[in-house]
Amino acid sequence: MKIVITASIPWFEPAITELQMKYRDIQFVNPKIESAIHREIKTAEAAVVVNWDQKLHRAAKNIKWLQFLTGGINKSLFHEFINSSISATSLKPLFATAGAEFGLAAMLMFSRRLNYIKRHYLSNTPLNMWPHIPEPEDLTGKTVGIIGFGYMGRELARKASSLGLNVIATARTHPLEYEWITEFYPLQNLHDLLKLCDYVMIAVPETQQTINLVNKSFLESMKSNSFLIDMSGRGSIYNFNDLVNSITAKEIAGVCLQTPLDSEDLSIPESSSEFWTRENVVLSPKRITSVDMEDQIREFYKENVDRFVKNMPLLGLVNKQEGY
Numbered sequence: 001m002k003i004v005i006t007a008s009i010p011w012f013e014p015a016i017t018e019l020q021m022k023y024r025d026i027q028f029v030n031p032k033i034e035s036a037i038h039r040e041i042k043t044a045e046a047a048v049v050v051n052w053d054q055k056l057h058r059a060a061k062n063i064k065w066l067q068f069l070t071g072g073i074n075k076s077l078f079h080e081f082i083n084s085s086i087s088a089t090s091l092k093p094l095f096a097t098a099g100a101e102f103g104l105a106a107m108l109m110f111s112r113r114l115n116y117i118k119r120h121y122l123s124n125t126p127l128n129m130w131p132h133i134p135e136p137e138d139l140t141g142k143t144v145g146i147i148g149f150g151y152m153g154r155e156l157a158r159k160a161s162s163l164g165l166n167v168i169a170t171a172r173t174h175p176l177e178y179e180w181i182t183e184f185y186p187l188q189n190l191h192d193l194l195k196l197c198d199y200v201m202i203a204v205p206e207t208q209q210t211i212n213l214v215n216k217s218f219l220e221s222m223k224s225n226s227f228l229i230d231m232s233g234r235g236s237i238y239n240f241n242d243l244v245n246s247i248t249a250k251e252i253a254g255v256c257l258q259t260p261l262d263s264e265d266l267s268i269p270e271s272s273s274e275f276w277t278r279e280n281v282v283l284s285p286k287r288i289t290s291v292d293m294e295d296q297i298r299e300f301y302k303e304n305v306d307r308f309v310k311n312m313p314l315l316g317l318v319n320k321q322e323g324y
Helices: 010-022 034-041 054-059 092-111 151-162 187-194 216-221 240-248 293-309
Strands: 002-005 027-029 046-049 065-068 087-089 143-147 166-171 183-186 199-202 227-230 254-258 281-284
Touching (some): 002 034, 010 027, 010 293, 046 293, 065 293, 092 151, 092 227, 143 151, 143 187, 151 166, 183 187
Parallel strands (some): 002 027, 002 046, 046 065, 065 087, 143 166, 143 199, 166 183, 199 227, 227 254, 254 281
């Protein structure tokens, strides 16, 4: 058996070394140039990839499994691959803790008014700033609505519930009984959920159904004192014109976004825009990840190789038809 590692990532190499020692009958190949990758992929049964394209797909005659070193793989989903028998796994289970902790941090930031801390205060700390800042609020007793109930959404529900929040959720499919939410809303009742929330958490993947999800209608359904928090890190989910208008008109209390670098939406405000200077608009400097994930990714991949060899169910399996 041959497994091709198409990505050249130094911190990932220890996992390959360990697997080579464990499985002497498996050839692990890490070609460094494109021509070598295409040559090796022809006879490989599995591969580690960041992206998958039609040229690789057509060359790969024996591939049965692709391990993506990303959480989402939507940019690699083309017709031939979707309809093939190749199994695809991603790192999506590993984002549960980092995503949930980010969501909690953002809620605590807004509730304790920590968003009023500004970088320019570092050189001129306003010791008398407190009279001009709204009183903090407790998270306990507030309602958080989770839009998307995958790995991140479920972990956030567990952690938020332990802090005394009332947790409600919606998703494309109804979950099995889940102890950390008080009520589940079918997706067609999304706007009923939004009317109840003090915090709205966006934890959906990027699919054709979620692009432009957060639009004028969505924002108008939120309470004027509720906060919008992005856990997905996908700029395409947001209609930025509608979001800017909603914040400017004070239709919602605030928003916390991750850097929307992947979006081609030309309506995203420029970095010099006044929008980004508002106290109730917070932009995270990092996407949802952590330094701990390098170890987690190595262990995750080693486990999946074990499962692949033993013909067991793989972790992080992607539904190619649904896109996540």
